[in-house]
Amino acid sequence: MNAYIPPFPIRPRQALPPLALLRLARRNLLAIWPEETFSKPVFGHRLFRKSVIVVNSPETVKQTFVDGAALFEKKSSQQRSALKPLIGDGLFISDGETWRQRRKVVAPITHISRLPELTGGISAGAGAQLAAWRALHDGATVDALAEMAHLTAGIICSTIFGRNLGAEAARTIVSAFGVYQKLINQMDVLSLIGVPDFMPRFQGFRIRAAARRIHKALDKLIGTALVDDATETSLVRSMSQAKLGSTDATMDRTAFRDEAAVLFMAGHETTANTLAWAWFLLSQDPETERRLHVEVDAVLGEEPAKFEDLRQLPFTRAVIEETLRLYPPVPLQAREATGEANVGGRAVRKGDLVILNAWLLHRHQRLWDQPDTFLPDRFMPGGSGIPSRYAYVPFSIGPRVCTGAAFGLTEAVLCLATLARHVRLRLQPGWVVEPVCRLSLRPGERLPMLVEHRR
């Protein structure tokens, strides 16, 4: 059995003093967790007048995110204020009745049962990416992170607005979102660990201006998508037909735009980061790469992978699942308590933050065998599997679980299979990869890799 241990930040020997913690957290949220936190079931700190409690065992995750979901359904107030200018009441940050109504509209449209009709856009996007890479000379350098972001942005746009509008939409929306995200990145990192926003890190005016530009682009695209070819599958069309609650009312245009923005925001960088990490891991582990090649060569011909091929790609799927374990794109999920509770023996008061930390849970020394090692075989039929469904949470768990989990997983598998059938990526010699989390977990700002054509 191979035993490749991919990079992770040095773990402090003990808890850091508050100022050192804040300084390090601003640079990399993965670097602040002392070694001992990888074996604790639950722990917490008082940070400014709030308690921040990290749920770090299957029991405490179930207690808060599943059984106690009603008490812990609210996102942190900082997260809400950062995203509100862009997504309004959108599903990702709403709670209470608004969240329940929106969830009923959004969850079914990317439900697993709809994948056969939605995955055409994935195959088409992967096919176009492959054509672009095949046109490069052998050894050409690409930024795998940027390339995967471009690929998944194109796929989500064609899924939201329909294939006809997809390419145009991707260009407009990606550049507008880029500006917004940079502004948010500067201010919101500390919010995830509970630092209140008394520090002037919220650039309200510039954020609102960037949001207005995105809204204008989205309004135009939604308008066109709805009058465009009525037979085309698109999430916007499905949303326009869905009923709100038990009445006959449908969502109004603003709600619509908010949810389109949520789907774009939640639905592309996560999959892009997963794919970028998978390329990196394969480039460092020749035996896993060889086995992946054997599988895709046996299943695929010249055409991009399709929904029907999924069943025959268990190892490709296992590689993606293990990638999501080691490098979960959304490692920290924070919730604000709306009442009092006792979590794993710790008192939680209204306003306290509870954090589900997939970075720790997925590498927990008491739960996983060889927690830091890249072992896709865990996820193969007959493999050791996951220790508990509350210990493997790349898509979160409970009522707020990712609505696009099946779509995102399928997308990552189909894209990796299509591209790996013809191309391998090598890390640029001398380049050092360090996992960094600000809002999402990435292999740094860039991932330069060399394209090699497989013969």
Ligand code: HEM
């Ligand atoms: C590998 C890909 C993906 C990963 C790892 C991922 C992960 C997550 C996580 C961890 C959350 C919960 C965040 C929190 O509670 O703070 C979430 C929420 C969400 N995701 Fe995903 N996601 C992925 C792909 C997608 C895709 C493709 C879509 C849409 C097509 C999507 C739509 C959403 C939505 C709408 C929510 C909010 C759900 C709610 O609050 O009720 N995601 N995702």
